Amino acid sequence: MNVAAKLAAFITNRNCEPFKWGKNDCCLLVADWVLFATGSDVAADFRGKYRTETGAFKQLFKRGLNDVQSVFKER
Numbered sequence: 001m002n003v004a005a006k007l008a009a010f011i012t013n014r015n016c017e018p019f020k021w022g023k024n025d026c027c028l029l030v031a032d033w034v035l036f037a038t039g040s041d042v043a044a045d046f047r048g049k050y051r052t053e054t055g056a057f058k059q060l061f062k063r064g065l066n067d068v069q070s071v072f073k074e075r
Contacts, residue, residue, distance in 0.1 A: 003037065010036050022050045027068045034072075044075040 001009070010033055016054045031043035041047075045063075050056045065071060 007017070007033070007039055021052050021056055022048065025056065027071055028055065030072065032067075042072060 011061075014024070014029065014032070019025060022028070025045070028043055031041065033042045035043075046056075046059050050059050058071070060066065060068070
């Protein structure tokens with residue numbers, strides 16, 4: 001399956017899921033795509049560790065990161 005077909009399948013699968021911190025938020029959506037496309041889980045250490053926006057940022061800061069983009073730049 002080529003990348004475009006994988007992305008289309010991923011989006012179709014995730015399209016109806018509501019936003020939820022720690023489950024389906026902006027960081028985990030991208031991390032889930034990377035996992036789906038490559039098999040590499042760049043957010044393994046974040047999963048299940050927060051349920052709110054504040055909790056998400058605490059997890060970032062705990063790792064010395066300033067924003068969501070840093071999660072992917074670092075890894």
